[in-house]
Structures are given as structure tokens and as C-alpha cells.
Amino acid sequence: MAAAGFYRVMRPMQRQSHKIVELKEALIREGYLTLKAQAAALGLGRSTTWTVLRANHKASGLSASVIARMLGAPQLPPSAREKIIEYVKEKQAGLYGHNKRQIERFAAGLPLPLLGSTARPSACPSK
Numbered sequence: 453m454a455a456a457g458f459y460r461v462m463r464p465m466q467r468q469s470h471k472i473v474e475l476k477e478a479l480i481r482e483g484y485l486t487l488k489a490q491a492a493a494l495g496l497g498r499s500t501t502w503t504v505l506r507a508n509h510k511a512s513g514l515s516a517s518v519i520a521r522m523l524g525a526p527q528l529p530p531s532a533r534e535k536i537i538e539y540v541k542e543k544q545a546g547l548y549g550h551n552k553r554q555i556e557r558f559a560a561g562l563p564l565p566l567l568g569s570t571a572r573p574s575a576c577p578s579k
Contacts, residue, residue, distance in 0.1 A: 464549030471542065472507035472514070475535040479505075482529040493532065495525025513548055514539065516561025523563070 476490075484490045491501035496518070504514060522528060522536055542548065544559055 464547065467542070468513050468539075468548040469507040471535065471539045472505065475532055475539070476505045476507070478529065478531040478535050482531060484529070493525065493527045493529060494522045495528065496521060513543060513550075516558050520561070520563045 479490050479493055482493075484493045487498055487502060490505065491498045494501055494504070496504065500518065504518065519536060519540060523533065528536075540562065543550065544555055546552075546555060550558070
């Protein structure tokens with residue numbers, strides 16, 4: 453419960469970075485320990501995965517196109533999918549400090565059918 457209170461008082465950029473750290477932790481808990489395995493799980497290249505999981509983004513954060521690629525990845529574990537969807541909902545709610553126009557542009561780039569399902573069969577991680 454204390455963690456939830458701490459999360460509420462974070463600045464927008466800290467909150468955004470923290471959510472990305474949670475995504476990385478979810479991948480590690482699922483057994484995706486190496487950058488190569490994490491990239492495969494997220495459906496991204498290694499350099500993009502490294503940039504995403506560094507959690508040190510400019511004010512814009514993760515783009516809708518990167519999120520769509522991650523949500524479309526067949527090996528994405530359910531716990532990581534949940535973190536990505538939480539990130540999307542929080543970004544759309546303005547919790548990361550974006551203005552209304554930025555949020556609308558972000559939302560317009562999201563594939564809505566991918567957000568409807570949080571469950572996807574998980575494949576064994578390739579370590």
C-alpha cells in the first residue's frame with residue numbers, strides 16, 4: 453500500500469519511467485533475462501528494446517507504434533501485456549504530463565483491437 457502512495461506523489465516523468473521499469477521487471481520475472489530474449493518477447497529489435505527498457509525517455513515516452521508492435525508480439529507474457537496496457541491507460545489519462553493534443557495524437561495511433569484482450573498464450577522464453 454505504501455508503494456501506491458509513493459506512486460501518486462511522483463512527478464509525471466518519474467511516473468512514466470517507473471511504469472517502464474515495471475515492464476522490465478515483469479519480463480525478468482517471466483524468465484526473459486537477456487536483452488535478446490526481452491526483444492523477442494516484445495517483438496522489437498534489440499536496440500529498440502534497449503532504448504525502451506532504459507526508461508530514460510524524452511517527455512514523449514513510448515510511441516503508439518512501438519506499443520502496437522509490443523502488444524502484437526506473440527511471445528509477450530500476460531504480465532508484461534498488463535503493464536503495457538496500464539502504461540497506455542495512464543498516458544491517455546494525462547498522468548505523464550502530456551497535454552490534450554499530445555494525448556489525442558497518441559490515442560489516434562493506437563490499434564484499438566489489440567487493447568481489448570489482456571490474455572494471450574505465453575510461449576517459453578528463449579534465454
